[in-house]
Amino acid sequence: MVAALMPPLSPPPRSVDLAVIGSGVAGCALAAALRLDGWRGAITLLEIGRGPGGRCATRRSRRDPDLQIDHGAPFFNVSSSPAPRLIAPLSESGWIKPFSGAIRSLDGEGQIADPIGDGFSDGDLWCGHGSMEELCRGLLAIATEASDANAPIELQSSTLVRHLEACGQGSSLRWRLRNNAAEILCEARWLVLSGSLLAHPRCQTVFGWDAVPLQVAAEQRGEPQLLEAQRTLAGISAQASSNLLLTLPADTAQPWLQQPWRILQFQESAQQRWGLRRISLQPLADGRAAVVAESDPSFALQHRGVYGSQSSAAQLLGARPPADAEEAVLNALEQALHGALALPTGGADRQLMRWGAAFPIAPGLPEELTLCGASAVGFCGDAIAGAGFGRVEGALRSAEALSAQLKERL
Numbered sequence: 290m291v292a293a294l295m296p297p298l299s300p301p302p303r304s305v306d307l308a309v310i311g312s313g314v315a316g317c318a319l320a321a322a323l324r325l326d327g328w329r330g331a332i333t334l335l336e337i338g339r340g341p342g343g344r345c346a347t348r349r350s351r352r353d354p355d356l357q358i359d360h361g362a363p364f365f366n367v368s369s370s371p372a373p374r375l376i377a378p379l380s381e382s383g384w385i386k387p388f389s390g391a392i393r394s395l396d397g398e399g400q401i402a403d404p405i406g407d408g409f410s411d412g413d414l415w416c417g418h419g420s421m422e423e424l425c426r427g428l429l430a431i432a433t434e435a436s437d438a439n440a441p442i443e444l445q446s447s448t449l450v451r452h453l454e455a456c457g458q459g460s461s462l463r464w465r466l467r468n469n470a471a472e473i474l475c476e477a478r479w480l481v482l483s484g485s486l487l488a489h490p491r492c493q494t495v496f497g498w499d500a501v502p503l504q505v506a507a508e509q510r511g512e513p514q515l516l517e518a519q520r521t522l523a524g525i526s527a528q529a530s531s532n533l534l535l536t537l538p539a540d541t542a543q544p545w546l547q548q549p550w551r552i553l554q555f556q557e558s559a560q561q562r563w564g565l566r567r568i569s570l571q572p573l574a575d576g577r578a579a580v581v582a583e584s585d586p587s588f589a590l591q592h593r594g595v596y597g598s599q600s601s602a603a604q605l606l607g608a609r610p611p612a613d614a615e616e617a618v619l620n621a622l623e624q625a626l627h628g629a630l631a632l633p634t635g636g637a638d639r640q641l642m643r644w645g646a647a648f649p650i651a652p653g654l655p656e657e658l659t660l661c662g663a664s665a666v667g668f669c670g671d672a673i674a675g676a677g678f679g680r681v682e683g684a685l686r687s688a689e690a691l692s693a694q695l696k697e698r699l
């Protein structure tokens with residue numbers, strides 16, 4: 290009878306060995322590297338976006354299956370050796386391939402010239418096979434192939450982690466993760482942040498939160514290394530990028546596809562003149578083409594409050610900009626594109642994608658702060674100091690380095 294008076298029991302929170310926040314390159318590479326390193330614990334990746342990829346994601350449309358736009362990195366380079374060891378299995382299994390698109394630059398007079406060294410195009414160039422999202426899908430496939438029913442890999446997408454709580458001490462320490470409605474998402478023995486959002490005050494400006502989640506958790510624990518790591522991450526600034534995504538109908542796409550480039554870098558003088566940094570031209574299977582015009586940091590700063598209404602932040606949290614503000618930014622970017630290139634955009638579908646933290650600014654988080662063992666927290670991502678900083682290469686390397694440290698501890 291007593292039982293009948295009790296409220297219904299909610300299921301106990303799901304418990305895993307490792308929770309990874311973010312399924313961009315670094316989060317997915319960490320799962321793959323841990324498996325290649327022989328670690329077999331249960332891993333959950335929690336991701337705000339609709340799928341894996343992060344800043345290497347591919348935008349798709351349910352209504353338009355032929356449409357795909359690599360709206361973050363269109364390719365990546367490996368500029369120091371030895372290459373990250375995940376490159377070999379990714380390429381052998383056909384998830385990535387050498388990037389063969391022509392790269393050119395634009396000078397301040399609007400003339401096409403040889404490529405410039407912009408840090409993204411030296412060394413070996415790679416891209417996803419078909420689209421950039423294949424990079425993260427491939428990393429997850431490598432991780433999953435080496436998993437079994439006792440040690441699964443799970444991806445919870447469209448899931449924003451909002452609160453981090455450290456419960457217990459020592460060997461009974463558990464990290465409890467909650468969403469925006471304070472519901473428990475999972476509990477984990479170890480926590481890895483593969484993006485800096487939860488450690489950085491920009492989460493307060495983007496989402497209107499009253500506190501920085503990792504700062505709250507670190508102050509509660511009072512553990513010096515975690516406090517220092519959080520403070521360092523909070524101090525890393527980043528350049529933003531406001532990008533125009535165009536889908537050109539087949540007839541409008543024709544003159545574009547005849548251009549002698551697939552990537553057009555803007556020289557300094559061209560950036561100053563048009564406020565654009567780079568354009569990537571992506572042919573679609575049905576004769577159409579996608580164009581991504583990336584703004585320079587000063588244009589993005591000038592329009593900092595205007596997020597694309599299709600962004601995850603807008604979709605999940607209703608952080609939508611006023612329609613006229615979005616329209617004004619789209620118009621300014623399209624005008625800049627017309628100024629720089631005399632190419633048509635008639636009939637194109639237009640979208641805005643603003644990356645608030647597109648490129649972290651060095652020096653980043655030093656490697657000695659990437660594993661806070663006493664708090665069972667690790668960090669990876671392109672904001673970790675070292676080779677490839679601020680690029681895909683750095684995200685891969687940081688994950689491989691963290692895996693090497695973690696496998697001894699997990």
Ligand SMILES: Cc1cc2nc3c(=O)[nH]c(=O)nc-3n(C[C@H](O)[C@H](O)[C@H](O)COP(=O)(O)OP(=O)(O)OC[C@H]3O[C@@H](n4cnc5c(N)ncnc54)[C@H](O)[C@@H]3O)c2cc1C
Binds near residue numbers: 450
């Ligand atoms: C427009 C653009 C062009 C670029 N071009 C190039 C290029 O040409 N070459 C190159 O090498 N690099 C390029 N980059 C940089 C490259 O994309 C990044 O270095 C790389 O993708 C970083 O991967 P990451 O895993 O470290 O971070 P991210 O990709 O940012 O992954 C972090 C993930 O964590 C998720 N996340 C964060 N907080 C939470 C939370 N609280 N809850 C749930 N999920 C969360 C995010 O949604 C994201 O998916 C470009 C970036 C941009 C934006």
